[in-house]
Amino acid sequence: MNDSLSFEPPKAGSVVGQPVNRIDGLAKVTGQARYAAEYDLPGLTYAALKTSTIAKGRITRIDATAALREPGVLAVLTHENLPKMAQTPNTLAGKYAIYGMHMGYMPMTGDEIFYAAQPVAVVVADTFERATQAAALVQVTYEEARPVASYQSAQAEVFDPNGQGFVFDLKKVTRGNPQAALAASPVQVKATYVHAINHHNPMEPGATIAHWEGPDRVTVYDSTQAVAMSQQSLAVVLGLPQEQVRVITKFIGGGFGCKFNLWPHTVLATLAAKAVGRPVKLVLTRQLMFTSLGHREDQEQTITLGATQEGKLTTLIHEKTSTTSPWDIFAEPNAAILNWLYACPNYESSHRVARANVMTSTYMRAPGESPGSFAIECGLDELAAKLNLDPLEIRLRNYADLDSGTGQPWSSKGLKECYRRGAELFGWSKRSRQPGVTRDGQLLVGWGMATASYPVRPAQGRARVRLYADGHALVQTSATDLGTGTYTIITQVAADGLGLPMDRVRFELGDSTLPTAPASGSSVAAATVSSSVHLAIQDVWQRLAAMAVRDSQSPLFKAPLTDLTNEQDRLVLRKDPSKGESFAALLQRQGLTDIEGVGNSKSGEGFEADQLAFDNKPGTKQTKRSMYSFGVHFCEVKVDPDLGTVRVSRWVSVMDGGRILNPKTARSQIIGGAIMGIGSALMEATNRDEYFARYTNADLAGYHVPINADIPDMTVEFVDGHDPYVNAMGVKGIGEVAMVGSVAAVANAVYHATGKRVRSLPIIPSKVLGRDAV
Amino acid sequence: MNNFTYTPTNSAKEATRLRRETPAATYVAGATTLLDMMKVNLVEYPQLIDINELPLRGIEQTREGLRIGAMERMSDVGEHPVVVQQYPAVSESLLLAASAQLRNMASIGGNLLQRTRCGYFRDGAFPCNKRVPGSGCPAQQGDHHGLAILGTSTACLAQTYPGDLSVALAALDAVITLENAKGKQRRVPVTSFYLLPGQTPDRENILEPGELIVAVTIPAAPHAQRSTYLKVRERTSYAYALASAAVGLEVQGGTIRSARVALGGVGTIPWRSPEAEKILTGAPATDDTFRVAAAAALRGAQPREHNGYKVALAQNTLVRALQKVATP
Ligand SMILES: Cc1cc2nc3c(=O)[nH]c(=O)nc-3n(C[C@H](O)[C@H](O)[C@H](O)COP(=O)(O)OP(=O)(O)OC[C@H]3O[C@@H](n4cnc5c(N)ncnc54)[C@H](O)[C@@H]3O)c2cc1C
Ligand code: SF4
Numbered sequence A: 001m002n003d004s005l006s007f008e009p010p011k012a013g014s015v016v017g018q019p020v021n022r023i024d025g026l027a028k029v030t031g032q033a034r035y036a037a038e039y040d041l042p043g044l045t046y047a048a049l050k051t052s053t054i055a056k057g058r059i060t061r062i063d064a065t066a067a068l069r070e071p072g073v074l075a076v077l078t079h080e081n082l083p084k085m086a087q088t089p090n091t092l093a094g095k096y097a098i099y100g101m102h103m104g105y106m107p108m109t110g111d112e113i114f115y116a117a118q119p120v121a122v123v124v125a126d127t128f129e130r131a132t133q134a135a136a137l138v139q140v141t142y143e144e145a146r147p148v149a150s151y152q153s154a155q156a157e158v159f160d161p162n163g164q165g166f167v168f169d170l171k172k173v174t175r176g177n178p179q180a181a182l183a184a185s186p187v188q189v190k191a192t193y194v195h196a197i198n199h200h201n202p203m204e205p206g207a208t209i210a211h212w213e214g215p216d217r218v219t220v221y222d223s224t225q226a227v228a229m230s231q232q233s234l235a236v237v238l239g240l241p242q243e244q245v246r247v248i249t250k251f252i253g254g255g256f257g258c259k260f261n262l263w264p265h266t267v268l269a270t271l272a273a274k275a276v277g278r279p280v281k282l283v284l285t286r287q288l289m290f291t292s293l294g295h296r297e298d299q300e301q302t303i304t305l306g307a308t309q310e311g312k313l314t315t316l317i318h319e320k321t322s323t324t325s326p327w328d329i330f331a332e333p334n335a336a337i338l339n340w341l342y343a344c345p346n347y348e349s350s351h352r353v354a355r356a357n358v359m360t361s362t363y364m365r366a367p368g369e370s371p372g373s374f375a376i377e378c379g380l381d382e383l384a385a386k387l388n389l390d391p392l393e394i395r396l397r398n399y400a401d402l403d404s405g406t407g408q409p410w411s412s413k414g415l416k417e418c419y420r421r422g423a424e425l426f427g428w429s430k431r432s433r434q435p436g437v438t439r440d441g442q443l444l445v446g447w448g449m450a451t452a453s454y455p456v457r458p459a460q461g462r463a464r465v466r467l468y469a470d471g472h473a474l475v476q477t478s479a480t481d482l483g484t485g486t487y488t489i490i491t492q493v494a495a496d497g498l499g500l501p502m503d504r505v506r507f508e509l510g511d512s513t514l515p516t517a518p519a520s521g522s523s524v525a526a527a528t529v530s531s532s533v534h535l536a537i538q539d540v541w542q543r544l545a546a547m548a549v550r551d552s553q554s555p556l557f558k559a560p561l562t563d564l565t566n567e568q569d570r571l572v573l574r575k576d577p578s579k580g581e582s583f584a585a586l587l588q589r590q591g592l593t594d595i596e597g598v599g600n601s602k603s604g605e606g607f608e609a610d611q612l613a614f615d616n617k618p619g620t621k622q623t624k625r626s627m628y629s630f631g632v633h634f635c636e637v638k639v640d641p642d643l644g645t646v647r648v649s650r651w652v653s654v655m656d657g658g659r660i661l662n663p664k665t666a667r668s669q670i671i672g673g674a675i676m677g678i679g680s681a682l683m684e685a686t687n688r689d690e691y692f693a694r695y696t697n698a699d700l701a702g703y704h705v706p707i708n709a710d711i712p713d714m715t716v717e718f719v720d721g722h723d724p725y726v727n728a729m730g731v732k733g734i735g736e737v738a739m740v741g742s743v744a745a746v747a748n749a750v751y752h753a754t755g756k757r758v759r760s761l762p763i764i765p766s767k768v769l770g771r772d773a774v
Numbered sequence B: 001m002n003n004f005t006y007t008p009t010n011s012a013k014e015a016t017r018l019r020r021e022t023p024a025a026t027y028v029a030g031a032t033t034l035l036d037m038m039k040v041n042l043v044e045y046p047q048l049i050d051i052n053e054l055p056l057r058g059i060e061q062t063r064e065g066l067r068i069g070a071m072e073r074m075s076d077v078g079e080h081p082v083v084v085q086q087y088p089a090v091s092e093s094l095l096l097a098a099s100a101q102l103r104n105m106a107s108i109g110g111n112l113l114q115r116t117r118c119g120y121f122r123d124g125a126f127p128c129n130k131r132v133p134g135s136g137c138p139a140q141q142g143d144h145h146g147l148a149i150l151g152t153s154t155a156c157l158a159q160t161y162p163g164d165l166s167v168a169l170a171a172l173d174a175v176i177t178l179e180n181a182k183g184k185q186r187r188v189p190v191t192s193f194y195l196l197p198g199q200t201p202d203r204e205n206i207l208e209p210g211e212l213i214v215a216v217t218i219p220a221a222p223h224a225q226r227s228t229y230l231k232v233r234e235r236t237s238y239a240y241a242l243a244s245a246a247v248g249l250e251v252q253g254g255t256i257r258s259a260r261v262a263l264g265g266v267g268t269i270p271w272r273s274p275e276a277e278k279i280l281t282g283a284p285a286t287d288d289t290f291r292v293a294a295a296a297a298l299r300g301a302q303p304r305e306h307n308g309y310k311v312a313l314a315q316n317t318l319v320r321a322l323q324k325v326a327t328p
Helices: A025-029 A065-069 A092-098 A128-137 A178-183 A227-238 A264-276 A334-341 A369-386 A391-397 A415-426 A486-498 A525-550 A583-589 A663-682 A742-754 A765-769 B012-021 B034-039 B074-079 B081-086 B088-095 B100-105 B108-112 B165-171 B274-280 B287-297 B309-326
Strands: A045-051 A057-063 A073-077 A119-125 A139-144 A173-175 A187-195 A207-214 A217-222 A245-248 A280-283 A299-307 A313-324 A346-355 A443-455 A459-468 A473-476 A505-508 A564-567 A570-573 A580-582 A594-603 A628-639 A646-656 A714-718 B005-008 B026-028 B047-050 B059-062 B065-069 B175-179 B185-189 B212-218 B227-232 B243-252 B255-264
Touching (some): A045 A128, A045 A264, A065 A073, A065 A128, A073 A128, A092 A227, A119 A128, A173 A334, A178 A299, A178 A313, A207 A264, A217 A227, A227 A264, A264 A280, A299 A369, A313 A334, A334 A369, A334 A443, A369 A391, A391 A415, A391 A443, A415 A443, A415 A646, A415 A714, A443 A742, A459 A486, A473 A486, A486 A505, A525 A564, A570 A583, A580 A583, A646 A742, A663 A714, B012 B047, B012 B212, B026 B034, B059 B081, B074 B088, B074 B100, B074 B108, B081 B088, B088 B165, B088 B227, B088 B243, B108 B212, B227 B309, B255 B287, B274 B287, B287 B309
Parallel strands (some): A313 A346, A473 A505, B005 B047
Antiparallel strands (some): A073 A119, A173 A346, A187 A299, A207 A217, A207 A280, A443 A628, A459 A473, A459 A594, A570 A580, A628 A646, B059 B065, B065 B212, B227 B243
16 A cells, blocks of 8 residues: 555545434334344255254264155254264364354264253244144153253362363463562452353344355355354364355344354354255244353452552552363453553463363453453452542552553553543532442442443454445445444445445445455454455545556646545545545546446554554654553442342443444444443343253343333443554444443442342342342 | 133133143133243244133222123223222323333233243244243343343243232232133132242243133222322333332321332342332422332342343332332
């Protein structure tokens, strides 16, 4: 890219930054938006999963006779007749080759049962009803063994993975001399926080339609956050060249991390389609959503804080113990956030895990940061209480002007402004220092707050922009829209960049044949996709500029390239914008119907050097910067001391997420994340029976998520600011930071209301009343 | 779900005849709970006899009290002005139940017959004495956080009826009218309709095979008019009660003339408490009286490891409900 010729990112007054309504809203509410399970292909057949009733043991016999006798049944696939896979994740080498399969075991590759509700058969029939009826008729006999349910079980063997973790290495990290610093600290807090098993439960279940268009060519409509990674992974599993696999995901009904990876049901649907020679649809039931796409693991964290009498942190020690699966060592890296969130010279983190008969847990909104913030933000609150300091004041006293973990400066940090504005909106200064004293009739009132932060994770992706001489544009990338507004914000960015109204821009996503974009996950989508589209548009303008200066009929003929810029849909002289012409005029004269540009954007730490002119001038030394979103949540709860019920009555979030492309969709992200935190704090828990290692509440009647009546009107504001270091658009991302800290804000408010610290989630009436473990 | 035949009918006679012909068949009303259980193969019926068009309708004042047809919908009954004014506990128990969508479909008859939410009962992979007699009761050692502390047995800890309406009906002396295949009707008080689990937790009520619930009748009384239903749960709506109380008081000059008390969420059946009523009747309507009554109501409680909180919770719920009706 030519650094000296750069076209302006959208300015104030443009559609970027405006609260534009979702462009796909009408399609969604009228049923026109097609989700993965809604492609009515000719000859479509239906699959139903039969899953294990035991959590550990072996299949001794599968009798499919009765099922196969049912009308319309096309196949009963088991580990004995499932089409062969070229690669499985069952070996470490296989797992690394497949890359996108999170779980190190592919069900139905053998007779062993490792976890409850593990798929043991796939039944395919010509109707959904026949498939489900036949699945019930498949007889499976097991040899049963006693499973391990969790790290808390008596038979569980807890061990230090010592750097062997998958995805997150779970190495012990030490900075400074934490133990010595602790011994020397006049004030200490040590507490253990327990986090229940949480399930993502997006509204749309996992769903796949697999269609083999030829013996070695397959199209998979799948509800996935990661089109390109799914394509790559499926190709390896199936032994096909990558381009022979096409993955399509036009709309997603939520994912929260559970649709980030390729899970076994998608592979099983694809193999079933191969076996029956017809397209197969497989939709997970709500019950199966609890055992098919991972979960947030059951875990406890002990944190030890050392501080001065003034409340300045001297040491932070974090120990986590959690449950992992028989094959993988996976745990959310909770301690990472402790290393950057506050200024503290000494730090240590360590992990311990125990294998149990459960599927591998996975990423769930802010994996690591969310539960980690629950521990540190409650711990800091306990420290503040001990020192009789205001919780906000103690955070200001430990404000990190540099990243303690790396010593690097921040790319941008609007946290102080978030604190100030949030406190003002909430009226925090009126908080009583003493807990348990504020009343509203029979109810106790409590105020809590917590800091939020989440990294701008490294990611890169491509986009293509085709600008037509008739004044329309087509923008394409393989990114996905989780339902969060990607369609809308990218259309805004493209419209501004091309100087077109939004309705002249058509944005296509969710198809692996389009330019490769990263998964919607780790809060990288808005940042990477908007930047790649912006860069592709720059590419278009540059090509137009190059054409114009060589075209003797153009008013810009022979103008130096560096003198040109764009204004709306015109290419003009920077110094005299009246001189120039519209792209349409230029293209028509050139005999072109359209022109195309591509952009490859890089976002996050380590990538800034590539695309930034100003900090990257020859001779300037590149400073490495730490890149994070920040924010704060303030929460008011009302607690009934006799009934133990907790209700959130007020909420304020103020966030610094870099440039906010659309405050309306951004607000939805923030309230969504905060509500997820309220759920995790007050009601969400999947109970795994200790003896059977099987969930006892695997449906939405038993697994409670907040309903409208639980949530007050929420106030959300942004400290808007273009971060010049993170990526071309200055977007830091908000999807996950929204949840970080929200659990602790609720827990701290409950403490302030009652004077009682509940350290085990969820904070349900039994714990508030004090007749249950807290 | 298994395959089944579906037979709509519009007469009670025809419905009961069909059941006599196919004893393994069942009735379906709003289907809000029956289909849920069929979808996960907890129950299997070869035939569903749709009773939605049966003339089991009407909310009318009779000599015995307010008669509510079994096919009336929860939402219609809960919002009916007579129910709201003269039986507030019944109205509240209905409107605090389930969700608006469910209440619009669900019938009164079906509501009375909903089955326990015990997680082991709801998943066929687990043993469960109620579902498969003799297979065991894993809730005893396992997850019983939400289960009963009153009326339990060594065979079963679960509520046979997890809902709300029957608790209010039990408190207010409601009577259920049943009709069998011969067209014969009988009347059973709600308090005798449900069976304690004992050693036969699979038998939940006294309904004979094929018998139809026709109507529910609630006698008019001053304590019914001054009644309330209080429900405690971890989220504000769309959840079953951890504990609930239906109470009605008639208070004259600060003295309680008559009292009705039933608890939900804590008993294996809707738990009418004559012990509490005895203490309340004739006593001054004060917090002290309420606390003594609440203690009496829970005296027989047998909490286990994870549901001990329910003793205090149920007591406090009851006190709170009594306070509410004591101060008009
Ligand atoms: C997610 C969820 C949450 C819920 N929360 C609550 C709650 O908080 N509180 C609460 O009280 N309830 C709650 N419910 C239960 C709900 O109230 C019941 O599902 C409903 O009342 C059942 O009525 P129905 O007409 O749909 O019954 P159906 O599902 O049609 O039938 C249920 C049973 O009753 C039988 N039956 C129905 N009518 C008759 C009759 N007239 N004579 C004889 N047999 C009959 C059927 O054969 C069947 O066995 C909840 C349900 C769900 C699914
Ligand atoms: S408590 Fe009752 S319903 Fe629950 S498992 Fe035991 S027997 Fe079954």
